[in-house]
Amino acid sequence: MKSFEFLSTNREEKPRKCGITMVLDKGLGLETASSLMDISGEYVDYLKFGWGTSIVHEQDIIKAKVEMYKNHDITPYTGGTLFELAYKKDKLEEFFSEAHNLGFPAIEISDGSVNIPHEDKLECIGLAKSDGFEVLSEVGKKDPSLDKELSLDERIEYMNEELQAGSSLIIVEAREGGKNIGIFDKAGKAKEDEIDYILNNVAGDKILWEAPAKDQQVFFILKLGNTVNLGNISSDDITSLETLRRGLRGDTVGKI
Template sequence: MKSFEFLSKKREEKPRNCGITMVLDKGLGLETAESLMNISGEYVDYLKFGWGTSIVHEQDIIKAKVVMYRAHDITPYTGGTLFELAYMNDKLDEFFKEARELGFPAIEISDGSTNISHDDKLNCIKRAKQEGFEVLSEVGKKNPELDKELSIDERIGYMQEELDAGSSLVIVEAREGGKNIGIFDKAGNAKEDEIDMILDKIDADRILWEAPNKDQQVFFILKLGNTVNLGNVSSDDITSLETLRQGLRGDTVGKI
């Protein structure tokens, strides 16, 4: 039983179809990660091994972390940059093989750091599905100047095409900082008109909004409710976000 449980607001239990939280693992040690999941794992749905961090750690450690996360009903997956490195080096066969051997049930497919034609990206999504992986795909560029070249109509079109190709969720790029990229301006404020345009065309339950900062998380929860899907959440902020979702913090008290 939770402390003061009579004051809590129940949320849908896992596996959830909405209200998804994706947490970014930037290289947590196994014991640290396990301790964190023992206290907060029930609030985490997806766990991304950030960008190419998996490459610099031993296979046994990655395997053990994947097993641990899955034991908490969390879907661990490889960061999109790792896929992009495999693509640019013509190593997709090896990439899929090793991801499977390490126990990853899902992968992220993106083109944020490299130039991949959209048709090739769609084909990679389809191939990953055929290989037996769940696919999360990301739309947007990590370079703010290149990202600005994407019109909102192009962004929406790419999102829908990637969902049609087999992505279970499509991620709206905001990077780890959440400023001057995608649907956030230089100050990190959400561009609400663009968000409304996306929501007018794409099923909200299929969108994972990268929202690394608290004010961004508050914005989405107040706008779309506590069942909004949020990603790139710091491992330090799992409990903080859950209290926002449950109306247990000043920003959302009485508003959920």
């Protein structure tokens, strides 16, 4: 039983179909991660093993962390960089096998760093689905100059095609910094007109908005409500975001 629950806005319990929170694990130790999930795991839906961090840590630690997250009803998944490397090196079969061996129930498919023809990306989504994985796919480039070459209509087309190919969620690229990329300007402020255009053309409950900064999280919650799907949340900010969703901080109190 929690304290002062009578003052809190209720939230849908897991497994949630909306109000999803995706947290970025940048290399937490097992004990640290386990302790964090003991206190905040109920507020986390997806846990991304960032970038290529799974390569530089021992397999038994990765396996133990994956199992621990699943025990908290969290879906752990591999970051898109691993998929992109596997695609580039023509090692997709080995990549899928290793992900299964480590216990990952889901993978991210992206083309943020490696040039992948969109038809190939769609085919890879289908391959991963047929191999038993849940797929989250990401739209956008990590290099801001390349990302700007993608028109808004192209992004929307890609998002809808990737959903049709089997992705359960579409991640809107913002990187860890959330500035000068995708839907955020150089100062990290959301481009509201572009967000509205996306929402008019893509199912909102299928979008996972990367929003690493507090101001970005506040923006989305005030604009779309506390059931908005948010990602790339720092492990340090899990409780902070949950209090924003429940109207327990000055930014959202009385507004949820």
